[in-house]
Amino acid sequence: MGSTADPRTTTTEAPATVGGYELRERLGGRPPSTVVWRAVTRSTGAPVAVKQVQLAGLPARLRDSLDCEVRFLAAVSHPNIIRLIDVIQTQSCLYLVLELCEGGDLAAFIQRNGRVDEHVARNFMKQIRAGLQVLRRHHVVHRDLKPQNILLSSPSSDAILKISDFGLARVLRPGEYTDTVCGSCLYMAPEVMLFQKYNDKVDMWSVGAILFELLNGYPPFRGRSNVQVAALSLVRVVYGIWVLNPTVVLIAVFVSACLQLLQCINRSTSLPFSKPLLSSLHPDCVDMCTRLLCTNPVKRLSFQEFFNHGFFRV
Structure with a gap:
């Protein structure tokens, strides 16, 4: 996995890296438990979205739903379902690397x-x-x-x-x-x-x-x-x-x-x-x-x- 640093929670601080991805700016999420970042793949420069989930204090039922999310996205490939590219876990967070949708929501x-x-x-x-x-x-x-x-x-x-x-x-x-x-x-x-x-x-x-x-x-x-x-x-x-x-x-x-x-x-x-x-x-x-x-x-x-x-x- 290599060196991994947890990202900071504001977009004004220096970008952090998670695995092979450099986090650039916060796109949304539900702080403090979940933050979605715009990021780039360090090896290719390809843009991605990274969903960061804080694991500490996460209720058991929410953890079950998180596990369901990861299992489901890892098992499917469909143009109308957001694509999961990578999953990275650190001591405190789980990161879902997802395709970036430039059109917003x-x-x-x-x-x-x-x-x-x-x-x-x-x-x-x-x-x-x-x-x-x-x-x-x-x-x-x-x-x-x-x-x-x-x-x-x-x-x-x-x-x-x-x-x-x-x-x-x-x-x-x-x-x-x-x-x-x-x-x-x-x-x-x-x-x-x-x-x-x-x-x-x-x-x-x-x-x-x-x-x-x-x-x-x-x-x-x-x-x-x-x-x-x-x-x-x-x-x-x-x-x-x-x-x-x-x-x-x-x-x-x-x-x-x-x-x-x-x-x-x-x-x-x-x-x-x-x-x-x-x-x-x-x-x-x-x-x-x-x-x-x-x-x-x-x-x-x-x-x-x-x-x-x-x-x-x-």
């Missing part, structure tokens, strides 16, 4: 471009479908599908999409359920927020929320105020622990917003499409979005129903 794409045309949404959903098919073959439930975890090969609408960040993923075989509360609230299925047992259909809800946001430019269910929307966007629930952006201390606001989000979902008799947009969409598009965002998981589209839906044949 889908959330940034929507922020730059606003809502997309139906044919672009269909193309994006076909790619997400192809990636999810790989997850289903391996009985993996992602549990944190959202625009921030869908990466783009380029910033254009013809980019290749890649499902990333399997840090909350777990194996869940047919007929199995789990009840761990985790994910990102704006894209979290109601049964998770209600502390109910759930299966792989939680991913289908998240896909529906992503489709709705692609078509409208905003999530289907939001808090009543800008502060609540910000709290919902920044706070992630991981195994019953509130994990916040370090600059935000809004737990009380988050709890209130989460309750209002559930109330908003329960009160809705239809999805909040704008009327001009709704009239322009193909009925199969509206049907898919509506059935993916069904609050009753029994009636929600299964992956197979989603895979074979008529929207993909329009």
Whole structure:
């Protein structure tokens, strides 16, 4: 492995090296437990991304999910799944060397471009479908599908999409359920927020929320105020622990917003499409979005129903 130094946590300090990679700047992550770096391969200069995970104090369940992430990514090779290049472990950290996606994530794409045309949404959903098919073959439930975890090969609408960040993923075989509360609230299925047992259909809800946001430019269910929307966007629930952006201390606001989000979902008799947009969409598009965002998981589209839906044949 050679000489390895743990990287510093700010981008203003001298670059560090990990194995054969030189870390250049921080791209994101969830400090202090996880940081994602832009890096280069020292031997070739090829750009890569390096996900650094602090192992000290990592809860057992999160360690299990990390092991699931590594095993899954090491076992698959698919254009719509982020590619794992290398794994390096030091005494304090695990580093996943991943392909670098220069187009950023889908959330940034929507922020730059606003809502997309139906044919672009269909193309994006076909790619997400192809990636999810790989997850289903391996009985993996992602549990944190959202625009921030869908990466783009380029910033254009013809980019290749890649499902990333399997840090909350777990194996869940047919007929199995789990009840761990985790994910990102704006894209979290109601049964998770209600502390109910759930299966792989939680991913289908998240896909529906992503489709709705692609078509409208905003999530289907939001808090009543800008502060609540910000709290919902920044706070992630991981195994019953509130994990916040370090600059935000809004737990009380988050709890209130989460309750209002559930109330908003329960009160809705239809999805909040704008009327001009709704009239322009193909009925199969509206049907898919509506059935993916069904609050009753029994009636929600299964992956197979989603895979074979008529929207993909329009």
